[in-house]
Amino acid sequence: MVEWLAALLLxxxxxxxxxxxxxxxxxxxxxxxxxxxxKAGVVGSSLMLLGAGFAFGTPDAWLRIVAIVIFLLVxxxxxxxxxxxxAYLGGATMWSGTQINEMESVLPRPALNxxxxxxxxxxxxxxMSDFTQAVPQPRSRILLALAxxxxxxAALEAGLRVVATPSAQVTIxxxxxxxSLTQTGPVPLGGSYYAQRxxxxxxxxxxxxxxxxxxxxxxxxxxxxxxxxxRHEEGDALRLLLGAxxxxxxxxxxxxxxxxxxxxxxxxxxxxxxxxxxxxxxxxTTPALSALREVHFLHEADESSGxxxxxxxxxxxxxxxxxxxxxxxxxxxxAVLADAVALAAARGRRVRAGYPSLHPDHxxxxxxxxxxxxxxxxxxxxxxxxxxxxxxxxxxxxxxx
Amino acid sequence: xxxxxxxxxxxGVLLGLAVGLTGWRMLRGPGIADRAVxxxxxxxxxxGAAALVALGSGHLALLDVALGLGLVGFIGAVxxxxxxxxxxxxxxxxxx
Numbered sequence: 001m002v003e004w005l006a007a008l009l010l011x012x013x014x015x016x017x018x019x020x021x022x023x024x025x026x027x028x029x030x031x032x033x034x035x036x037x038x039k040a041g042v043v044g045s046s047l048m049l050l051g052a053g054f055a056f057g058t059p060d061a062w063l064r065i066v067a068i069v070i071f072l073l074v075x076x077x078x079x080x081x082x083x084x085x086x087a088y089l090g091g092a093t094m095w096s097g098t099q100i101n102e103m104e105s106v107l108p109r110p111a112l113n114x115x116x117x118x119x120x121x122x123x124x125x126x127x128m129s130d131f132t133q134a135v136p137q138p139r140s141r142i143l144l145a146l147a148x149x150x151x152x153x154a155a156l157e158a159g160l161r162v163v164a165t166p167s168a169q170v171t172i173x174x175x176x177x178x179x180s181l182t183q184t185g186p187v188p189l190g191g192s193y194y195a196q197r198x199x200x201x202x203x204x205x206x207x208x209x210x211x212x213x214x215x216x217x218x219x220x221x222x223x224x225x226x227x228x229x230x231r232h233e234e235g236d237a238l239r240l241l242l243g244a245x246x247x248x249x250x251x252x253x254x255x256x257x258x259x260x261x262x263x264x265x266x267x268x269x270x271x272x273x274x275x276x277x278x279x280x281x282x283x284x285t286t287p288a289l290s291a292l293r294e295v296h297f298l299h300e301a302d303e304s305s306g307x308x309x310x311x312x313x314x315x316x317x318x319x320x321x322x323x324x325x326x327x328x329x330x331x332x333x334x335a336v337l338a339d340a341v342a343l344a345a346a347r348g349r350r351v352r353a354g355y356p357s358l359h360p361d362h363x364x365x366x367x368x369x370x371x372x373x374x375x376x377x378x379x380x381x382x383x384x385x386x387x388x389x390x391x392x393x394x395x396x397x398x399x400x401x
Numbered sequence: 402x403x404x405x406x407x408x409x410x411x412x413g414v415l416l417g418l419a420v421g422l423t424g425w426r427m428l429r430g431p432g433i434a435d436r437a438v439x440x441x442x443x444x445x446x447x448x449g450a451a452a453l454v455a456l457g458s459g460h461l462a463l464l465d466v467a468l469g470l471g472l473v474g475f476i477g478a479v480x481x482x483x484x485x486x487x488x489x490x491x492x493x494x495x496x497x
Contacts, residue, residue, distance in 0.1 A: 007408030010453070014415035017446055021419035024442055025426045030434035033426070037438050041445035044419075048412065048449040049467070052456045055405055064464040068448065071471055079441060079478035086485035087434030 006054035013047030016040050029095040030087045038080040042072050140165060140316075143248035144221070145241055146174045146213050151287045153213070155254035157220055159285030159397070162292060162374075163250050163317065170221055170228040173244050174210045177237035181206055245279040249315060255284040255397065280311050280379050282400040289397040292321055293372035296354060297401075299327045300378060301336045308378030309340055312401035313347045318374070326354030376401050409457055416453065420446050437481045444474025 023036025046069045053065040088103055142163060144156055164170070181202050184195045214230060221228045233240045245251040295318050299305045309325075323344055327337040337353055344351040379400035423446065427439035447470045455463035 004404050007404035010405075010408045010412040010456075011415070013449060014412035014419070014453075017449055018415045018419040018422075020442060021422040021426075021446070024439055025422045030432060030438055033435060034438045034441075037423075037442035037445075041442045045445045045449040045452075048416075049452045051408075051412075052452040052464070055456050056461070058461075061461055061464060064461070064468065065452075068464065068468050068471060071468065072445070072448065075471065075475040076441075076445070079475050079482070080438075082479050082482035083434065083437050083441060083485075086482035086489075087432075087437075090432075090434060090485040090489040092432050092434040 002054050002057065006051045009047050009051030009054065013044050013049075013051060015044075016047065017044030020044055029098075030092040031084060032095060034080055034084055034087070038076050042076045046072060140168050140250065141248040142168050142170045143244055143251040144170060144172045144217060145244075145251060145253045146172060146210065146217055147237075147254060148209060148213065152254035153216055153220075154287035155285040155289070156217060156252060158287050158289040159252040159254075159283050160221070160224060160226075162285075162289055163252065163283060164224060164226055166225070168226055170226045171244070171248065172214060172217055172221065172228055172230040173241070174214045174230070174232040175237040175240055176203075176206055176210055176232070176234040178203075178234040179236055242279060245282060249281055250317065251279060251282045253282060253284055255286050280308070280401055281315060282379070284398050284400075286397045289374070291372060292318065292374050294324055295321050295374050295376055295399075296324045296326065297340075297376045298378070299325055299336065299340055301328045301330045301333050305378040306336075306340070308376075308401040309343065312376055312399075313344060313349070315401070317399075319349070322350040322352065324352050324354040374399060405456070409453065413453055413457075416446060416450055420450075433481075433485055437478065437485065440481070441474060441478045444470060444477065447474070 017040070020036050020040030023040065024033045027033045027036055049065045049068055053062050056062075094101070142160070144160065146152070146156070160170075182199050184199060187195045210232065214232070218228065218230060231244075233244075241251075241253070297309060297312065299309065325337060325340045325344065327333045327340070341351050341353055375398040377398055377400055420443065423439050423442050427436050427443065430436055448467045451463050451467035451470055455461065455467070
């Protein structure tokens with residue numbers, strides 16, 4: 001009787017192992033293959049081991065078999081979790097029918113490639129296509145970068161009110177600039193213990209402040225009835241911010257933001273900072289940013305400005321506001337302006353030419369950007385002349401494109 | 402004739418098929434993650450194979466081999482995962 005049971009367990013175990021391997025061969029992406037490999041793999045091996053246990057029947061064999069089965073049950077979830085995380089981070093392709101990606105904007109990912117068809121044989125994908133439903137509509141993704149600083153909460157709220165649409169997906173990113181907090185100067189003899197204590201104290205205080213800020217901002221986002229996810233990251237704040245911004249359409253950062261002791265945006269160093277923060281879609285907000293009446297694009301009459309204008313139009317932000325375009329006074333500026341206006345008009349924007357033209361050595365009139373006008377600036381312009389010259393002086397809200 | 406005389410070769414054939422299919426996926430990829438998953442499953446199949454061989458030969462010591470294979474599979478999978486995750490990070494290095 002025991003032999004029959006052992007035979008049954010052996011055959012069912014090996015059959016389940018075979019099913020697992022068919023799943024690994026046939027399922028369309030690495031994540032689904034992992035589903036087959038781990039669950040069915042563990043059950044298959046465990047059943048075969050139990051079969052061997054019944055066939056041997058000695059306590060000696062049972063001891064080992066129970067040990068192995070428990071070991072498998074403990075380790076396989078861990079290793080498959082690690083593999084799945086690594087596959088996600090490594091940018092493994094996802095099956096085109098994937099509906100929910102809960103890790104989106106939680107874990108960084110080089111390129112969110114949902115195609116999957118590019119790397120697998122066509123037959124495999126088509127055999128799964130019965131399961132395919134409508135791919136969810138892309139929503140505009142907004143990153144709220146939290147930072148301590150002067151009026152940063154009010155600035156964030158203003159920025160969110162201006163940008164958010166009801167379908168927007170908001171990520172609240174709380175950053176702690178660890179290198180600047182853990183830095184200690186020269187320590188006198190015997191002082192290293194206290195230096196360490198001070199570092200811990202600073203970190204703890206900064207975390208507490210960041211937590212309070214997160215709480216307030218979460219309440220604010222909830223009041224605005226937006227879907228939000230929260231992340232807290234520690235490290236080089238600027239690098240973390242840039243990494244996260246690459247996965248979002250719009251990034252809102254209070255102008256004059258501090259990540260504790262590391263100032264990310266320094267009013268006096270706007271030009272250098274601008275180069276390090278040159279992310280398209282970065283909105284530097286101030287509390288004064290309120291009911292917008294106009295968007296003003298500062299064109300530097302070069303190719304990167306043209307691309308920036310295209311990117312800005314592609315973002316589809318402020319589509320209901322009139323757009324003004326001002327070109328720097330360089331040779332060929334009128335033609336550039338005409339092209340830019342035509343491009344914006346072709347996208348269905350109400351567009352007008354701004355100031356006739358601005359001399360490169362004279363700043364744009366600042367009064368135009370106070371209040372209801374939002375300045376849009378090419379983020380990756382090599383010269384960076386007009387924009388930063390004109391906006392360095394006063395803390396206006398501005399959008400990088 | 403004991404039912405095990407039939408079940409043991411049959412289970413061996415099924416397991417061999419499974420190893421073949423999984424090995425095909427491991428060779429074919431296409432990504433490193435797919436290969437790692439296939440390798441993980443191969444480790445589990447090897448544990449089952451060790452159990453079958455122990456039963457066929459009557460050597461209990463082969464069950465210890467199964468335990469060792471499971472351990473190696475686990476550590477290997479975690480190692481490969483760490484490698485993939487590190488390769489995906491930007492090259493400037495890691496922060497504290």
